[in-house]
Amino acid sequence: MAIVSVKDVHKIYPLGKTEVLAVNGVSFDITAGDFISIAGPSGSGKSTILNMIGCIDTPTSGTVEIDGTLTSGMKDDDITRLRHRVVGFIFQSFNLVPVLNVYENIEFPMLLDKSTRGTKSERKEWIDYLVGEVGLDKWRDHKPNELSGGQRQRVAIARALVTKPQIVLADEPTANLDSVTGEAIIELMKKVNQDMGTTFIFSTHDQTIVDIADHVIRLKDGLIIKNERIG
Amino acid sequence: MxxxxxxxxxxxxxxxxxxxxxxxxxxxxxxxxxxxxxxxxxxxxxxxxxxxISNYTGNIIVTSSEMEVPSLTMPMMSGDLEAATPIIPQYNEIKQYIETLPQVRNVAEQIDGLASIKWEEKGEGFSILFGVEPESYMRSFPDGITILEGQFLQVGEPGIILSKEVAQSLSDSANEEIKPGDKVLVTAMNGTSGTKIRELTIIGIHELKGSSPELEMVSYVDPENMRILNGITLNTIDSVDLSSDEEALLGSVDEDDLFGSDENSLFSETSNNEGEFVLDDWDSILGDTSIRDFYNVTNPDGWHFMMVRLNNIKDTDKTIAQLNNYFEEQDLEVKAWDWIDGAGMSxxxxxxxxxxxxxxxxxxxxxxxxxxxxxxxxxxxxxxxxxxxxxxxxxxxxxxxxxxxxxxxxxxxxxxxxxxxxxxxxxxxxxxxxxxxxxxxxxxxxxxxxxxxxxxxxxxxxxxxxxxxxxxxxxxxxxxxxxxxxxxxxxxx
Structure with a gap:
């Protein structure tokens, strides 16, 4: 069953007096539970596609459906609610809230909507589990600036999973990490994918991710040059 | 959240x-x-x-609507110096109406003026004059005046209560202390009847509570004398019919004739020539004061200001509006003002x-x-x-x-x-x-x-x-x- 359906999507950005065609008629489906890699060189359009799947950008033409909902034409509050319910984000630069500690950063998305808030004890139980899963038990009261890059990305993974989203989007998640840490992070995400059935969609240059993905989409100049399901 | x-x-x-x-x-x-x-x-x-409010103006001041600024302490600000300060028309009717309002505690009235004050040949000074009815004034402003010497005005008693500062100024210029019982010449100017001079006995010396520079110059005068000083009279001089003798007197003499010192002066005690005036003739004309008295009959209802004290300060705006509506409905040329309009410079x-x-x-x-x-x-x-x-x-x-x-x-x-x-x-x-x-x-x-x-x-x-x-x-x-x-x-x- 397709959790993401992209149909004939074009994206044009204005650049001064000219226009840049970032995505030039792309169509594909992503099945729930996939560990999918969108790969390609810089400027190939992978981040643009990731942004549109993450409902933080809209196509110039074509359609994007997330969990059966067409994202075009939605009001800001509605699309924010959809994003909060269905999508979790892992960013290249971790993007943690600097003034919150590890526990508070992970808790933060839960507090943004009634549907995920629950009781304080329910939240604590779930966050404690996630903190344990990402191996940060001893660091829960530390602020982001007191953590290493790998630790920060682990916090970001826990934060992305805390609202139990169906999809986690990861934009170059290992780009700012050394190779050992990067591999550990990928293993952690693969484990979550297998244990929780969460769909992971990566935009990446990292061959390690491409190697373990079960669905690879390769882009060049805004076009799909390869759409391959593995195994 | x-x-x-x-x-x-x-x-x-x-x-x-x-x-x-x-x-x-x-x-x-x-x-x-x-x-x-x-x-x-x-x-x-x-x-x-x-x-x-407690001591001078009350909450509301009522004046003739001809008055441009209802300044109690700076009467020269109330309008044109050349013109007379207008009095409140139909005073009794208005006072009666105001006193029936439940929010009104007291009503007092006042005549204002400016005067120079001369103490015989000893000293001179200047004062703002408040002509007030002692009973209603003291009922409205019981705490405003402190009598330092003598007493305050009594009903029907003529006289002046000098302010401490005016008395001090007169004493300083005379090098002698002025006191109750002394007499002063009060000279006031007004637009209708020119200069008026009255000799008044000092009844007391007072000090105003929380005084300010202009209030320090305020002296109180009985209303009768204040009306004379302000020319607030019942009969106005429009034209006077002169007798043939008076016409002859005014038409046949000049200043030299009147005040010259030669032996042919009009003031010679005996008559040298038939038809000339002698002192006896002057006495027979000037000794008759009936005309002057006629024009000096004061208007007992002549007041410049009515000061209204309310039971509650919060009713001020409402009462001003109520009064002005009433004046308009009754076609009265009268206006009610907020106390601040009449309070003067401070x-x-x-x-x-x-x-x-x-x-x-x-x-x-x-x-x-x-x-x-x-x-x-x-x-x-x-x-x-x-x-x-x-x-x-x-x-x-x-x-x-x-x-x-x-x-x-x-x-x-x-x-x-x-x-x-x-x-x-x-x-x-x-x-x-x-x-x-x-x-x-x-x-x-x-x-x-x-x-x-x-x-x-x-x-x-x-x-x-x-x-x-x-x-x-x-x-x-x-x-x-x-x-x-x-x-x-x-x-x-």
Whole structure:
């Protein structure tokens, strides 16, 4: 069953007096539970596609459906609610809230909507589990600036999973990490994918991710040059 | 959610200590100035208001509608010097109506004037004159006058009560102390009947409560003499028919004839030539004062002002409107004024200063808004990635708006309260020490020589209002900047 359906999507950005065609008629489906890699060189359009799947950008033409909902034409509050319910984000630069500690950063998305808030004890139980899963038990009261890059990305993974989203989007998640840490992070995400059935969609240059993905989409100049399901 | 908003806002402020301190100090200084300034002005204005209403003006002043400015203490300000100060028409009917109003406590009346005062050949001075009916005046303003020597006016008794300062001035110029029982020549000028001179006996010397420079010049005169001095008479001189003798007298002599010193002068005691006037002839004409007496019959209902005291000061505006409506309906050429209009320089200056101070505060508030807004905008633009990330992971615009607003509220309330506390301490210290007004301008402004400001609840209330408004207005633009941050920016971090 397709959790993401992209149909004939074009994206044009204005650049001064000219226009840049970032995505030039792309169509594909992503099945729930996939560990999918969108790969390609810089400027190939992978981040643009990731942004549109993450409902933080809209196509110039074509359609994007997330969990059966067409994202075009939605009001800001509605699309924010959809994003909060269905999508979790892992960013290249971790993007943690600097003034919150590890526990508070992970808790933060839960507090943004009634549907995920629950009781304080329910939240604590779930966050404690996630903190344990990402191996940060001893660091829960530390602020982001007191953590290493790998630790920060682990916090970001826990934060992305805390609202139990169906999809986690990861934009170059290992780009700012050394190779050992990067591999550990990928293993952690693969484990979550297998244990929780969460769909992971990566935009990446990292061959390690491409190697373990079960669905690879390769882009060049805004076009799909390869759409391959593995195994 | 409020907890996390508050937590983020508070920690962000602590994280950016320098910026927070710049904004905070600005708010604190502004609020301190506001509290101290408003406490000063409110204390002065309240003192002046209580002083004037209780002792001189009442809550409402009623005058002829011809009067341009109903100034009790500066009669020359009431209209054209060349014209007579207009009296209240249909005085009895109006007084009767006013006294029937349940909110009215007392009504007193007054005639105003300016006069030079001469003490025989010994000394001269100048005074503002209040002609009052002793009973109704003392009933309306029982605490206003302190008699230092002699007594206050009695009903039907002619005389003058000099102010301490006028008496002092006469004593100084005479090198001799003036006292009750002495007689003075009071010379008043008015637009209708020219110069009027009356000899009046000094009944007492008084001091007015909480005096100001113009009130220090006020002396009280019985109403009958005040009307004569002001030319408030029943009969006006339009034209006079002269007898043939009078015409002959005025037509056949010149000044040299009258005042020349040669033996043929008109004032020679015996007649040299048939047909010339001798002193006996003058006596027969000037000895008859019936015409002068006719034109000097005063108007017993002639008053310039009616001062109305109310049971409750809060009824002032309502009663003024009620009276003016009544006057209009009855087609009476009379007007009711607020006490401040008749209070003279001190009260009006304090009022003007308050307006000027409020304008200053408004300008300071605008500057504060611009500085706070600018600093907040910088703070927002430094956090574009953070705000974008929040939006990407599910924060709605309302959350972002509240986050910025909370930051402004926390900083405004915290430093605003510090400002109020600092202002209260300053006012407390100045109140304990006392502020000496070193010159006349300050005395007029502060309503006395030593001024002790009190912390004003209004000042504190208005400070809180200003903090809130500054906070809200200063956060509007930064909030709009924050709301424009797209979640996509999180990806570009």
């Amino acid at each position: 409020e907890n996390v908003l508050l937590k983020i806002a508070l920690r962000n402020l602590l994280e950016h200590k320098t910026k927070s301190l710049i904004i905070g100090m600005l708010i604190m200084i502004g609020i301190t100035i506001l509290v101290v300034g408003n406490s000063f002005i409110d204390t002065a204005a309240k003192g002046i208001e209580e002083n004037y 009260a009006q200056l304090a009022n003007t200063m308050k307006i000027a101070f409020n304008i200053l505060i408004f300008i300071v508030a605008i500057v504060a808004v611009i500085i706070i807004m600018n600093t907040l905008v910088i703070s927002v633009t430094e956090r574009i990635g953070e705000i974008g990330t929040m939006r990407a992971i599910g924060a709605r615009k309302g959350f972002v708006r509240m986050m910025i607003t909370w930051e402004t509220i926390i900083i405004s309330v915290f430093f605003g309260l510090l400002g109020i506390a600092l202002g209260a301490i300053i006012v407390g210290i100045m109140g304990a020490i006392g502020f000496t007004a070193s010159n006349m301008f300050m005395q007029v402004l502060l309503g006395g020589t030593v001024f002790r400001p009190l912390l004003s609840l209004t000042a504190m209330g208005s400070s809180i209002l200003v903090i809130t408004l500054v906070g809200i207005i200063a956060s509007l633009y930064p909030v709009s900047v924050a709301l424009k941050i797209s979640p996509v920016t999180a990806m570009n971090e």
